[in-house]
Amino acid sequence: MLDGLRDLLRHRALVGVLVARELKARYRGSVLGFFWSLLNPLLMLAVYTVVFQLIFPARSPSTSPYALFLFCGLLPWNWLSASLTDASASLVVHGSLLKKVLFPAEVLPTVAVLAQGVHFLLALPVLGLGLVLGAAGVFGPAVAMTPALFQVPLLIVLEGLFLLGAGYFLAGLTVHFRDVKDLLGTGLTLWFFGTPILYTLPDISSPFLRSLLAWNPVAPLFAAWHDALFYGRWVGAGEWARVAAISLLVFTLGSLFFARLRDSYPEAV
Amino acid sequence: MTTGFAVVAEGVSKRYRRWGRSRAFGTLKSAFLGRGLAEALGPSETVDALWNVSFSVAQGETFGVIGANGSGKSTLLKLVAGIFKPTAGRLAVDGKVSALIELGAGFHPEISGRENVVINGVMLGLTRKEIERKLPEIAAYAGLEEFMDQPVKTYSSGMYVRLGFAVAVHVDPDILVVDEVLAVGDEAFSRRCLDTIGEFRARGKTIFFVSHALGLVEELCDRVLYLEQGRTKGTGEAREMLAAYRLDVAAGEGERLKTEHVKDQDELREAAPPAPEAERPRRWGDRSAVITACRLLDASGAERYSFRSGESVTVEIEASPSRPLTDFVFGMGVYTPEDVCVHGSNTETDGLNGERFDAPGTARLTLPRCDLGAGTYLLDVAIHSRRGTPYDYWRGACRFHVESPTRDAGLWRPERNWAFSGGLRLSRS
Secondary structure (H helix, E strand, O other), rough: OOOHHHHHHHHHHHHHHHHHHHHHHHOOOOOOHHHHHHHHHHHHHHHHHHOOOHEEEEEEEHHHHHHHHHHHHHHHHHHHHHHHHHHHHHHHEEEEEHHHHOOOOOHHHHHHHHHOOOOOOOOOOHHHHHHHHHOOOOOOOOOOOOHHHHHHHHHHHHHHHHHHHHHHHHHOOOOOOHHHHHHHHHHHHEEEEOOOOOOHHOOOOOOHHHHHOOOOOOOHHHHHHHHHHHHHOOOOHHHHHHHHHHHHHHHHHHHHHHHHHHHHHHHHO | OOOEEEEEEEEEEEEEEEOOOOOOOOOHHHHOOOOOOOOOOOHHEEEEEEEEEEEEOOOOOOEEEOOOOOHHHHHHHHHHHOOOOOOOOEEEOOOEEEEEEEOOOOOOOOHHHHHHHHHHHHHOOOHHHHHHHHHHHHHHHHHOOOHOOEEEHHHHHHHHHHHHHHHHHHHOOEEEEOOOOOOOOOOOHHHHHHHHHHHHHHHHEEEEEOOOOOOHHHHHHEEEEEEEEEEEEEEHHHHHHHHHHHHHHHHHHHHHHHHHHHHHEEEEEEEOOOOOOOOOOOOOOOOOOOOOOEEEOOOOEEEEEEEOOOOOOEEEEEEEOOOOOOOOOOEEEEEEEOOEEEEEEEOOOOOOOOEEEEEOOEEEEOOOOOOOOOOEEEEEEEEEEEEEOOEEEEEEEEEEEOOHHHHHHHHEOOOOOOOOOOOOOOOOO
């Protein structure tokens, strides 16, 4: 785990310029450029508001106002799903770098996760706007804005660590089993519904299903996101410990797996 | 930097897994727990791209690698560049390596040349500051000052490669690894590349050079490694290795010519001699006598179609008459593929008179020293009457190859002795 972090530090300049390139290249040629990172979540918030305020009224009082609740879980989820999709393809897509240049492979999935992380950060002001509007009661019952929001940076770090580990694992695996790319799309959809984003775990009536879904490694993380953003609650020490342990474990195992297969990448991509 | 060697390879081997087979690893378990990924695979599932290759490159030396396609040159290059790891053996590289394998690898088409240079530079190990300081110099070297703010996707392929080369040589490596990249770009840029490489040599940098351009290898390299099917065929002086390589290529060519010759002869024997054809017939005559075979022999009597200049060559002609003949002449001519007559003579010009030809026989003409220059030649053989009526005239009956051990030019390669006197002195290299 320390080795993994040390490598990343060593290549931070490279990671930095590549993340910047990723972002620049993405919006090159579009009129609004970086504003899309803000605009997209704003449009998403607008769509959910229309759908869940006007078309489907809120169901459970614990997740009301539902549009805002959904938004609080969806942004971290979008980061997760986009990161893992990009990271898993990163080695194969940039195969020529690995084949033709002495290039540190771990930089590629890292860049994928961090570039998506920047999009996530750019979307946070929109989330902030949503919370302010929510506090003013625009979405229905007023939502309290509390100092619990100060937990957000730590959550970002822990989710980032989780995504790096999972990204390394998927990137390495995809090099040898291209099937991963196809599986991942469906897998992410299944994972999305198995993660408390559209609902909260306590809302599930079946005890069997509830205990099954509790095994989801990101369930504690998303519960913590809801706590910090939507409910304005402090996340309990035990919960923090679980989230942190899972993130560190995934990061460590992912790095180890990635390092184990490292020599095979230039030949196999 | 204590050894004085930039690259030392000891028994380096590289094994690839063979693709198309279903198994990626020996077992899935070995992928996660075992030591080597390819180790558990059976011999039928792997390919040895390099086998037990050892050499050392001194610091400041220009070291060339030659060999046919698929001999393992590129694999070796990637091993030295650190992109691949050897399967077995030890490979030590001392110093910062810059590999010119694919120029501009990693350029992103959507962003500007300037940004790509910065990223490429960082990729090759420079800091942002260093590369930004060198930017004007790089742009000038590539001749792209006005285009640096354009996205790279608008560049021509030549511009792309120039920019890639400019970055790669400006990272100031200790060891420059050069693949077949100098072939791209226009004449002026190729010249500049070579000048840069010369400059690197002058500054005492090590250069590891892989090329099919043998002339360039000869010009640039101090020592050369000759690879054949992943094994070392030889290491030594550039000139020596290149001569060995050229001879092997020629021998291979000779082998091919021999097979073709046999095939041709079989085909032509059945048809020979055909009715005169409209356009440059290969064989004509009234069939009073027919050449049944024509082959070339070396000094030991073995059939061969590739000779070293100065070797003995024997032309063997088997023929049979359709009726007893007294008026006959055997002739031969040597032509270049461009149809320039190099030599032509026959039994009559050589002062021999035909007496009888009433049963199949064999004529052998030996050239004790065939002092032809390097190249491919065609041999015409013929039997005709003293007045010139062709019985069987066969153009290009044999095709053979002559190899010269030195780099002289022309069709004729005479023995030569230089002598100097007065204020003139030369020494043998």
